[in-house]
Amino acid sequence: MQTAAIIPSRYASTRLPGKPLMDIAGKPMIQRVCEAVARATLVDRVIVATDDQRIFDAVRRFGGEVALTSVHHRSGTDRVAEVAERLPCDIVVNLQGDEPLIDPELIDQVVRAVRDNPDIYMASAQTLIRRVEERSNPNVVKVVTDRSGFALYFSRSPIPGRFTAGDADTEPLDFRHIGIYVYRKDFLMRLVALEPSPLERLERLEQLRVLENGYRIKLVTTDYDAPGVDTPEDLEKVRKKMEELQS
Secondary structure, three states: OOEEEEEEEOOOOOOOOOHHHOEEOOEEHHHHHHHHHHOOOOOOEEEEEEOOHHHHHHHHHOOOEEEEOOOOOOOHHHHHHHHHOOOOOOEEEEEOOOOOOOOHHHHHHHHHHHHOOOOOOEEEEEEEOOOHHHHHOOOOOEEEEOOOOEEEEEEOOOOOOOOOOOHHHOOOOOEEEEEEEEEEHHHHHHHHOOOOOHHHHHHOOOOHHHHHOOOOOEEEEOOOOOOOOOOHHHHHHHHHHHHHHHO
């Protein structure tokens, strides 16, 4: 089965404009993401999908594969689907372009969850929330799952709530979502044909469209805990972490 990783990347981020091109230890962030994804053993091809000429040119300069997409897409998933539609692949990895420290082994784990299970059409990842302040941070997306590891809900608000002590505190239940999605290609095409859903609009979380339309998302649990980049503070944390890894 052929697996293509497509990284949606846009310049006009509301919280950190131009972040794909911001320097992280001598390389633009989008290059750091591409290099990490390329180290995943189950990924056959890595492509950046962008509507911005500056990002397109930057990817070409470091030798990456890049596709220029429509400026009218409502979401990163739509951008990924435009590129995936014309590729000869079976599985599509959608990795957010603000995860420069993503673990290649985690990518393989999520790909494997779809590749090896015919009844799973979409998978993602979660990790335990280790810092109290993350529970109330709207930039940290929270997720809860059922006992089989399928998502029940994603939110920018703290979930689950905390109304009682006791048994609820004996088992770790607070997880944050990691911005990686793996789809069977035919399911991705079905997904982008659906209209944005009410909860998706309310939370500004594309994955809620899947749940609201009755489909399932399998969550792989990992110890991976590196931050994504949503704010200038996040960027500084990632820069320091990358410098530590290279020292």
